[in-house]
Amino acid sequence: MLLVVLAVTFLAFASMNFLGDPLVNILGPIADESSGPEFAEIRAEARAEYHLDDPFPVRYARWVGDLTQGDFGRSFKNQQNVRTVIADKLPVTILLMAYAQLLAIAVSIPWALWAASRAYRFVDKASTVVSFGMLGIPVFALVVLLFWLFALYWQIFPTRFDDSGLGPRLWSLTLPAISLAIPLIATYQRLLRTDLISTLQEDFIAVARAKGMSTRHILFRHALRPSMFSMLTVFGIQTGALIGGSLVVEQYFGIPGIGRAVIEAIIRDDFPIVLAVVVIMSVLFVLINFLVDIAYTWLDPRVALND
């Protein structure tokens, strides 16, 4: 786990340093020697502050060392402490992602149970068509469509992010979360439905039916848990995709989250912020997948014995 995070930070740091001269990114045109000797002092200052004269491994080691102490460095552009920027913008992004995942799970599980218990009948086939439709729409198109329908036409949801308290915050995040959740819902529904259908063929389901248990009881109490493996695995992986999706959604809805911050930072070549976001997101991704691994043992007690 630690190794994965280290590898990600190394790759990110290396690419930020070798794709273009950091000094140019910090100072702009005056970074060039040819721009005149009057800027030589500024150049030397910047080099000293950002330790640009040290060899790459040393700089990397220093950066990682700072990271472990929660120091993400300073922005190239406005000298703001990156940590404050992140602390300011991360919570709303995490809220958005969690909201989207919760929505996706809350909708996909009942839907999959409903479809699997009617497998291959007309309604199941129809719902398959719907879910493939949901998978097929790209996020940027979905965002525009939902925004137009629910925020402009019917005016159910606000058009802008409202930060005046938890209630308004959640309410104004609903439409963005739905946009993010729709492809997730379809993915989870597909996977869970397929696994449920095969679980429902198992002998222990027939045994439960022979015990006279209700269909509802059998679906929720017997079939659901052993059918959740693929869904859970993809839940972990999709968390990564969600980070990408939130870039688009935050931009479109004007949510002051990390996604918007990183896009702005990339445009301005503000690498410390980009690096910080990459590190935080990769740590988050690894952490969630670690939790997923733990959840396997809850899903199936036999997993624990295989260690």
Next chain:
Amino acid sequence: MMSDNLLEVDNLGVTFNTPEGKVYAVSGVSLGVSKGEALGIVGESGSGKSVTMKSIMGLLPRTAEITGSAVFDGLDVFDLPKGRRKHFYGVDIAMVFQNPMTSLNPVKRIDAQLTEGMRYHDGLSHSAAKEHALELLDLVRIPDPVKRLRQYPHELSGGMRQRVVIAMALANEPALLIADEPTTALDVTVQRDILDLLDDLRRELDMALILITHDLGVVRDRTDTIAVMYGGRLMETAPTAAVFADTAHPYTQALQRSIPDMSTPRGTQLDPIPGSPPDLAFAPTACPFAPRCTYATDECASAIPPFKSTPSSADHSYACFHPCGSAAEPAASV
């Protein structure tokens, strides 16, 4: 057949609608079990014995079409009144399945699986259900039941698991227990224990038992009546002793010859039944056993032999144009 039976199956037929056409899995099966009695249903794979019982348990897929009737204690099993259906299976009739390794939910502890039936049907409290679960494990002779209750199925051996499955089936004191090849998937040494357990429990609880098996030897000492099935049809039904002493149907005879017993000398060649079971994709028009039968004539291939009783006993019936044993004698005198 007697009408005071606990379960009375009459002229049961099951066909499956498959993409390749209809499959005639069971036709014209009539059976009865009275209270506390043990019935053995014997037949090889594909003979329709499991399908017959699954139709009664309501476990057939939606592609199955059921004809005929099954009456349990005055209730039409195929058309249960709404209020009765909710608490019928698991309460009046329970079933034990073939493979104990897959009969238990792998992710639920034994106690949860044992108690859910009683909690659902009888509304027992958590603690009362647990207490009853302990009694049940005792009843099926599982040592250290307190520990077992907290375990998962994978922590138990096959024989233990089948005992748990039996305990589960007994949870609501059913009047009829259907055991579908309950020992096929078990070690030979464990098989006998499980069969004896079922036999003991039937007597202790005064419960009717339908024991499905492909092994005549299994039902020999443990049942009152035996029904022999082949190709989805009933070949012979008789009190257990009569099946062995006065076999009427050539198929039953062939089955007996293909199974060794303790008196068979070492090295004796067993008598396998030549050929293979019939293809059930065609509507039955002949005796299904005719192609493999040594006594078969043209008549056997062109008409379905009627199911009739032997002259010696009204309880002993068979479906054959050329019966053996005492059933053959009056035919010879004609």
